[in-house]
Amino acid sequence: MMAYKSINFRNLPFGFCHFLLTILNSRRIEKCVTITYFFNKAPHTMPDPIERAADIIASAKRAVALTGAGISVASGIPPFRGKGGLWEKIDPMKVAHIDAFLDDPETVWNVLIKEMKTVLDKARPNPGHTGLADLERLGILGTVITQNVDGLHQKAGNSDVIEFHGSFAWQRCLDCNRRIETSRVDLAQIPPHCRCGGILRPDCVFFGEMIPPEALDRSQHMSATCEVMMVIGTSAMVQPAAGMPFIAKDNGAFIIEINPEPTPLTSRISNLPLLGGAESIMPRLLQAVRQRLASP
């Protein structure tokens, strides 16, 4: 194992540090020495990535956000996929496939939909969502493309939300297609029925169903024509969302990624990754953007 030594130059004057470095380099021993500068005020600090992102966003007119489950975790909505996700506990093919629902709507309502309704009835937008709504009010952000079905972007105030997977905020009658807000559905009878007698289903996309083609077309168009794409709370590994950052990048957009941990996008196409939850990053980003807009 390589010898490891850390030299702390915190309390040494810069000139002396430079002298030491020159000696170390001249003796070619830099390969086994990690040299770290710790100045109270470093002479060459890296710019804060949030400040850099604010520079880009404040001057953008056509920004688009692509969001996934990660943005809603702080609102109390657990993700479906990944570690600890719902699909680890229950098999989506048995409860979230359209054939399973049509075969036995009562079971799917009892096992999945009732639980989702309970969680989503209580969920409120967090600062990740409200930050995107603020960016729309500032005339910077146009469209939010989301993989989520929780309706929290609309609740936060975004007016143009493309929902790849439909919306759980609404139920639709299997017979007459009438829509009713999920929060107004009475669970006294399972499955709940429309006033026409038909069974209600969530207005979101079950496994085995098509992504709405108009959602796909519009999101491809918005991705191809945006200046900045903010990828938030998603590793964008699942199609069709996975394609959008690549469409944006291929058409010259700047990609800002906000995720708690690096994702496959981080090294491949993100121009500027901001590591952290959207609920903590967005307020800081908004503050920095507002400062720039206030001082032309």
Ligand SMILES: [Zn+2]
């Ligand atoms: Zn009906």
